Amino acid sequence: MKQQVDDLALFGGPAAFLQPLFVGRPSIGDRSRFLERMNWALDNQWLTNGGPLLREFEERVADLAGVRNCVATCNATTALQLMYLAMGLSGEVIMPSMTFIATAHAARMVGLRPVFCDIDPATGCIDPREAEAAVTSRTSAVVGVHLYGRPSPIDELEKVTVKHGLKLAFDAAHALGCTYQGRRIGGFGTAEVFSFHATKVVNSFEGGAIVTDDDGLAQLLRSLNAFGTGAGGRTERIGTNAKMSEAAAAMGLTSLDAFDATVRHNRANHALYRSELLGVEGVSVFSFDEEESPNCQYVVVQIDEAVAGVHRDLLMQVLRAENVVPQRYFSPACHQVEPYRSECPVELPHTERMADQVLVLPTGPAVSGEDIRRVCDVVRCAVTRGRQVTERFHRRADQATASR
Numbered sequence: 001m002k003q004q005v006d007d008l009a010l011f012g013g014p015a016a017f018l019q020p021l022f023v024g025r026p027s028i029g030d031r032s033r034f035l036e037r038m039n040w041a042l043d044n045q046w047l048t049n050g051g052p053l054l055r056e057f058e059e060r061v062a063d064l065a066g067v068r069n070c071v072a073t074c075n076a077t078t079a080l081q082l083m084y085l086a087m088g089l090s091g092e093v094i095m096p097s098m099t100f101i102a103t104a105h106a107a108r109m110v111g112l113r114p115v116f117c118d119i120d121p122a123t124g125c126i127d128p129r130e131a132e133a134a135v136t137s138r139t140s141a142v143v144g145v146h147l148y149g150r151p152s153p154i155d156e157l158e159k160v161t162v163k164h165g166l167k168l169a170f171d172a173a174h175a176l177g178c179t180y181q182g183r184r185i186g187g188f189g190t191a192e193v194f195s196f197h198a199t200k201v202v203n204s205f206e207g208g209a210i211v212t213d214d215d216g217l218a219q220l221l222r223s224l225n226a227f228g229t230g231a232g233g234r235t236e237r238i239g240t241n242a243k244m245s246e247a248a249a250a251m252g253l254t255s256l257d258a259f260d261a262t263v264r265h266n267r268a269n270h271a272l273y274r275s276e277l278l279g280v281e282g283v284s285v286f287s288f289d290e291e292e293s294p295n296c297q298y299v300v301v302q303i304d305e306a307v308a309g310v311h312r313d314l315l316m317q318v319l320r321a322e323n324v325v326p327q328r329y330f331s332p333a334c335h336q337v338e339p340y341r342s343e344c345p346v347e348l349p350h351t352e353r354m355a356d357q358v359l360v361l362p363t364g365p366a367v368s369g370e371d372i373r374r375v376c377d378v379v380r381c382a383v384t385r386g387r388q389v390t391e392r393f394h395r396r397a398d399q400a401t402a403s404r
């Protein structure tokens with residue numbers, strides 16, 4: 001137990017963990033099943049180009065998302081680019097700034113201008129009123145982000161986009177298996193994009209997918225995904241190579257096999273974090289609506305420095321010294337980094353506040369209840385003695401400067 005500031009590793013105490021405890025260790029599933037699938041691919045010498053493992057992966061993802069079509073890609077950033085292109089977007093695309101930079105960069109990469117709007121501070125997701133206020137004659141679409149797997153306010157966004165004749169799509173990188181009002185994420189807007197990056201709830205090393213009920217769009221996406229090839233293998237348009245390989249699909253399928261168990265584990269971890277940090281003033285744990293089958297792949301806390309007496313960044317240093325490696329997803333927010341900061345300066349107070357406070361703590365199949373109790377022990381000690389930790393840290397920094 002960490003009782004005093006002296007017990008913290010940052011101030012000379014023993015570290016809580018011998019090995020680093022990371023956010024987002026991969027969910028690998030049954031290794032022997034993965035190797036079986038890889039051996040099968042090698043034996044059949046079918047390594048990419050729409051192989052059977054890829055087809056099976058696409059079918060299972062479509063099933064999980066409750067949609068007719070899934071086009072798997074080499075990563076979600078490219079999937080976003082293809083989705084924007086296939087939707088025929090132009091000019092400005094409104095999106096929240098509280099997201100991973102890929103949501104914005106993908107738009108920029110295909111010649112669109114991301115226009116950032118503020119979030120609802122209660123959910124972290126795009127605020128539909130802010131989205132509407134950002135509409136101009138150049139706007140072609142709104143892109144919602146289901147942040148940490150929390151669904152965007154889809155009904156309200158639909159109203160805004162219908163009213164202004166805009167398209168609607170979603171970056172669902174975090175939201176595999178989650179629902180909105182009981183319906184699976186995947187079937188909303190024109191299309192949605194999942195990520196299967198190694199750190200995600202289902203991983204394919206690197207990978208992504210666009211899911212949609214629009215068969216024509218899916219056909220176009222398949223073509224854009226493979227050099228603009230159309231029926232009969234002829235080149236019909238400009239396209240890229242964003243195909244998912246059989247090795248990635250083998251990993252994706254094996255990780256998918258473990259999905260239910262992973263989510264059960266994540267939910268238990270999330271509940272434990274919440275109970276361990278309950279009543280620690282200045283720390284709030286993002287909650288999920290249990291009715292919306294959250295995958296709980298992220299445990300997100302917000303540190304309110306005014307109450308806690310310690311800033312999120314210092315708490316991060318405290319945790320790092322203990323061998324806990326948290327992440328600041330997503331800080332700074334998109335509008336606070338180049339090129340967007342210079343090109344389209346905008347003030348988004350709710351986003352800026354959240355980006356200043358947010359910290360993602362380790363969870364996933366590799367993180368046990370005992371690990372969580374120890375992480376929370378550090379957080380409790382550092383936050384309940386927040387002012388002392390801050391003073392001590394600054395005093396030490398001042399002394400180090402003076403002795404130079």
Ligand SMILES: Cc1ncc(COP(=O)(O)O)c(C=O)c1O
Binds near residue numbers: 076
């Ligand atoms: C919200 C969001 N969108 C897009 C991406 C990009 O995904 P990928 O790494 O598969 O390209 C990520 C990755 O973490 C993300 O968090």
